[in-house]
Amino acid sequence: MTLFKTQLSGAHVLVTGGNKGIGRVIIESFLAEGANVSYCSRSASEDDFADFNGAIEGAKVLGTKVDIGNQDDVRAWVEKSAEKYGRIDVVVANAFAIFHSSSIDDWRQSLEGNVIGLVTLIEAAAPILSHSAVKRSQAVIAKGYSKMLGQKGVRVNIVTPGLVETPSLVRADGTEELSPFQMGKKLMPEFMQSILDQVPMGRPGQPQEVANAVVFLASALSGYINGANLLLDGGFSVTL
Numbered sequence: 221m222t223l224f225k226t227q228l229s230g231a232h233v234l235v236t237g238g239n240k241g242i243g244r245v246i247i248e249s250f251l252a253e254g255a256n257v258s259y260c261s262r263s264a265s266e267d268d269f270a271d272f273n274g275a276i277e278g279a280k281v282l283g284t285k286v287d288i289g290n291q292d293d294v295r296a297w298v299e300k301s302a303e304k305y306g307r308i309d310v311v312v313a314n315a316f317a318i319f320h321s322s323s324i325d326d327w328r329q330s331l332e333g334n335v336i337g338l339v340t341l342i343e344a345a346a347p348i349l350s351h352s353a354v355k356r357s358q359a360v361i362a363k364g365y366s367k368m369l370g371q372k373g374v375r376v377n378i379v380t381p382g383l384v385e386t387p388s389l390v391r392a393d394g395t396e397e398l399s400p401f402q403m404g405k406k407l408m409p410e411f412m413q414s415i416l417d418q419v420p421m422g423r424p425g426q427p428q429e430v431a432n433a434v435v436f437l438a439s440a441l442s443g444y445i446n447g448a449n450l451l452l453d454g455g456f457s458v459t460l
Contacts, residue, residue, distance in 0.1 A: 228255045231309040234310070239283065240399070244427075250438075310438040363378075378450065379433050380449055
């Protein structure tokens with residue numbers, strides 16, 4: 221039996237951006253705790269919605285292709301997920317990453333997903349939620365919702381990772397998509413090393429370490445934590 225089993229077994233968790241990187245490990249961690257997970261991805265094909273490692277007997281995971289920047293798509297996904305499981309207990313808004321991009325369209329898509337998509341997701345899920353931990357990097361919006369929803373028993377917290385060693389994604393057709401971390405190592409190795417040199421722990425974070433924090437904030441063990449911003453950067457922020 222794992223530490224969080226009694227708190228999360230049978231819970232229904234929504235995760236955005238869960239097809240790769242940190243989001244995928246977050247899903248695996250919730251499944252290992254006995255939770256049911258509904259997740260979405262804006263770019264994955266149906267072949268990419270594969271079985272997840274760590275799922276235990278009785279736990280279920282359902283992947284759906286959704287553009288998180290499209291309000292109608294998000295609302296429909298939330299409603300369909302809630303209807304399937306009869307409840308929503310946890311929402312994890314796994315933010316988009318923009319790394320070394322010169323495209324205005326990339327930045328626009330990121331803003332639509334991280335700002336408009338987040339607000340739409342919370343507004344759609346809030347009436348259904350009983351307890352919630354919403355992950356995102358835009359602290360102002362999240363803290364505002366923590367005040368608004370706290371009296372209803374919905375907690376909104378933020379996990380802000382530093383440099384995380386995310387693996388590349390190998391798609392069902394065999395093609396490889398570099399993660400932001402791997403792309404940085406390839407395109408700007410000296411810059412990446414300079415950042416790593418400033419981390420007191422001397423190493424990048426691991427996706428599982430981020431997932432552990434998200435699972436903790438979603439569990440009853442963090443029942444009085446609301447509006448918090450948890451920094452997972454190996455101490456990097458204290459050196460600034």
